[in-house]
Amino acid sequence: MQTLSDLIDSFHLHAICEDCQRNTQLDINALIKKLGGQTKVKQIRSKLRCSVCKSHTEDIRVVYVGAENKRAIFQYRR
Numbered sequence: 001m002q003t004l005s006d007l008i009d010s011f012h013l014h015a016i017c018e019d020c021q022r023n024t025q026l027d028i029n030a031l032i033k034k035l036g037g038q039t040k041v042k043q044i045r046s047k048l049r050c051s052v053c054k055s056h057t058e059d060i061r062v063v064y065v066g067a068e069n070k071r072a073i074f075q076y077r078r
């Protein structure tokens, strides 16, 4: 569960701004197109910037949403 390719089926990524608490869901498909499927989550951390307060944030939550056809369980991971 480290690279974008590993995450795309069953996980969502959310970036949390430490300054204004804005929670933004990241588009994993777009990230793979831009950065490649072998990009690790920790590499994305250094690229994030809040779109509201322009603060640099490194807080990413990986949210388990399950397989596409049975999304019931939510679980937060770091």
Ligand SMILES: [Zn+2]
Residues within 6 Å of the ligand: 017, 018, 019, 020, 021, 022, 050, 051, 052, 053, 054, 055
């Ligand atoms: Zn912010």
